[in-house]
Amino acid sequence: MNSDDWLRAFAAELHQRRVGADAARHVVAEAATHLREGGGDPWVVFGPPRQYAGVIVESIGTAPGPRPGPVRLHAQGITKRYGRRTVLRDATLTVRAGQIAAVIGANGCGKSTFLRICAGLISPDDGAVTVSGRLGYCPQSGGTADFLLADEHFVLVGAGQGMARGPARRAGRVAARQLGWEAGGDVLARHLSGGTRQKLNLTMSTLSDPDVLLLDEPYQGFDQGTYVNFWDQLSRLRDAGKAIVVVTHLLNQLDRVDTVLDLTPAQPSGWLAPGAQGGHP
Amino acid sequence: MNRLLTVAEMTLRELLRRRGVLLLLLLMPLTFYLIRRDSYLGQSVRSLLLGVGWAVSTAALFATTAARELEPRLRLAGYRPHHLYLGRMLGLWTVGLVVAVPFFLLPMIDGANLRYAGLAAAMLCSVGVAAPFGMLIGALLPRELEGTLLLLTVVTVQMLIDPAGSGAKLTPFWSSREIATWAVDHTDQGYLDRGLLHGLAVTALLVLGVAAVASVRLRRRRHLRHLPVS
Numbered sequence: 001m002n003s004d005d006w007l008r009a010f011a012a013e014l015h016q017r018r019v020g021a022d023a024a025r026h027v028v029a030e031a032a033t034h035l036r037e038g039g040g041d042p043w044v045v046f047g048p049p050r051q052y053a054g055v056i057v058e059s060i061g062t063a064p065g066p067r068p069g070p071v072r073l074h075a076q077g078i079t080k081r082y083g084r085r086t087v088l089r090d091a092t093l094t095v096r097a098g099q100i101a102a103v104i105g106a107n108g109c110g111k112s113t114f115l116r117i118c119a120g121l122i123s124p125d126d127g128a129v130t131v132s133g134r135l136g137y138c139p140q141s142g143g144t145a146d147f148l149l150a151d152e153h154f155v156l157v158g159a160g161q162g163m164a165r166g167p168a169r170r171a172g173r174v175a176a177r178q179l180g181w182e183a184g185g186d187v188l189a190r191h192l193s194g195g196t197r198q199k200l201n202l203t204m205s206t207l208s209d210p211d212v213l214l215l216d217e218p219y220q221g222f223d224q225g226t227y228v229n230f231w232d233q234l235s236r237l238r239d240a241g242k243a244i245v246v247v248t249h250l251l252n253q254l255d256r257v258d259t260v261l262d263l264t265p266a267q268p269s270g271w272l273a274p275g276a277q278g279g280h281p
Numbered sequence: 282m283n284r285l286l287t288v289a290e291m292t293l294r295e296l297l298r299r300r301g302v303l304l305l306l307l308l309m310p311l312t313f314y315l316i317r318r319d320s321y322l323g324q325s326v327r328s329l330l331l332g333v334g335w336a337v338s339t340a341a342l343f344a345t346t347a348a349r350e351l352e353p354r355l356r357l358a359g360y361r362p363h364h365l366y367l368g369r370m371l372g373l374w375t376v377g378l379v380v381a382v383p384f385f386l387l388p389m390i391d392g393a394n395l396r397y398a399g400l401a402a403a404m405l406c407s408v409g410v411a412a413p414f415g416m417l418i419g420a421l422l423p424r425e426l427e428g429t430l431l432l433l434t435v436v437t438v439q440m441l442i443d444p445a446g447s448g449a450k451l452t453p454f455w456s457s458r459e460i461a462t463w464a465v466d467h468t469d470q471g472y473l474d475r476g477l478l479h480g481l482a483v484t485a486l487l488v489l490g491v492a493a494v495a496s497v498r499l500r501r502r503r504h505l506r507h508l509p510v511s
Contacts, residue, residue, distance in 0.1 A: 120505035121353050133510040135357050142350040147295040159287040160359030188298070208358045211510055 003035050005225060006042040006049055012232040013053035019060065027056055068258070069097030071132065072212045072243035073118065078127035080113055087113050088124070093261045095243040097211070100234055100256070103247045105263035111247045112140060114263060115216050118245065133211025138202050140216040140247075146190035150176070150183040150200050157207045168207070175203045178233050180226050195221030202230070206237070213237065215246040231256055284360055288368025289375070292344055296376050302343065303380075306336035310384050322393055323465040326400070328440075330457040333384055334407040334414075335436050337377040341415025342428045344369060349423065356499050366495040370412050370488070377408035399464025399473060406480030407457040413487035414453050420494040453487070456480030 087110040158168025176183035310332025459476035
């Protein structure tokens with residue numbers, strides 16, 4: 001990670017911790033000046049971006065975060081069986097506007113199934129989901145058309161909302177740029193790298209301006225910079241009042257979310273993250 | 282209407298970019314025509330029509346299978362099931378007509394003494410039936426291999442079955458064969474009428490079948506309740 005990457009990661013951490021925009025800009029500019037004039041590896045000079053952001057937050061405090069809004073997604077008592085195997089048992093999750101919820105758990109515990117039930121793509125054996133507003137869904141993989149360009153994907157998704165071609169293309173390119181990707185090329189989706197294809201997937205899910213965004217491990221194949229941009233974008237969407245549910249197995253990101261649904265069948269240590277809602281009682 | 286046309290356009294773009302597959306699909310009707318050309322023109326033209334039907338239904342099968350994961354998210358993005366299946370069908374019919382034109386001209390260049398209006402009607406029936414037929418198989422069988430094998434079976438049955446037998450009328454491309462007989466052998470009007478009626482009825486049934494499967498697969502689930510943004 002060079003100085004620019006470090007500064008980007010540092011800025012994202014400050015944003016994530018709700019440091020005021022002006023104060024964050026000032027702190028990042030100071031750090032950049034220090035690195036430029038004094039030289040040296042930022043990891044040696046300041047330490048990891050996350051740790052240094054923590055120090056800054058302790059020193060200057062944070063801007064008050066927006067209060068969570070009304071309930072946007074309420075999944076109650078979701079149970080799903082495949083044959084004799086119960087994949088989900090009585091899973092419950094409530095997410096409000098301006099919140100990020102993480103769905104965690106071991107492989108095969110039903111994280112993707114839960115999300116697909118919330119999106120209305122499959123039916124549960126029991127339980128109900130109430131969604132307030134428009135839904136957006138980003139699958140773990142697939143969900144794009146091999147022989148279409150990125151712009152054509154944006155036009156296709158945009159037309160669903162009655163958007164004209166030009167605005168749909170522009171909106172798609174702007175959303176892609178926030179993930180560090182210039183989407184306006186003439187490369188077919190099948191020729192995109194795995195990570196870039198996921199950026200297309202993610203961009204498509206935000207294009208229809210959903211009130212509730214369901215993301216199934218959308219960062220597969222992302223490089224470090226994109227991964228930081230991804231969480232940065234989630235924070236922006238949260239601040240804009242969106243309710244976000246993200247399936248993840250990366251437990252080191254749980255401090256970035258407001259609530260956690262753990263679908264692991266047994267809790268050996270009884271540990272649950274703050275705000276955790278257990279899916280298997 | 283814009284949503285339907287956008288899906289049709291994207292289907293068209295996708296198919297026209299699969300150049301390798303398209304060329305191989307075009308090869309089949311041509312081979313069918315040429316292989317029987319020396320023996321009996323009627324058989325040659327009927328094989329050509331069957332080849333066109335095979336090519337278009339295979340393209341429809343691939344297009345439907347490829348869109349399987351995309352369609353649910355398009356549904357979430359505001360499309361209704363009929364936008365998706367009718368749009369795709371419209372795109373496939375357009376591709377089918379484009380594919381049919383050179384094969385309509387082929388017997389003409391070959392100097393065959395045919396009723397060309399009949400050949401055009403048979404081509405239309407072939408394309409009209411093939412698109413929803415391939416889509417229906419693609420919707421029912423999720424993997425391309427199974428779908429292709431089923432298509433192959435149907436086409437083989439169609440080729441080998443006695444056209445005068447009652448079972449032949451149950452095969453999807455019987456209409457184009459009947460009309461082709463009228464066009465090639467200059468038979469009575471009954472062949473044309475029966476063929477057109479069969480073609481229309483089979484196309485309508487297949488479109489309804491595609492509509493039913495798509496409506497079930499892309500239905501709004503009962504467990505999900507949508508409320509307006511408060």
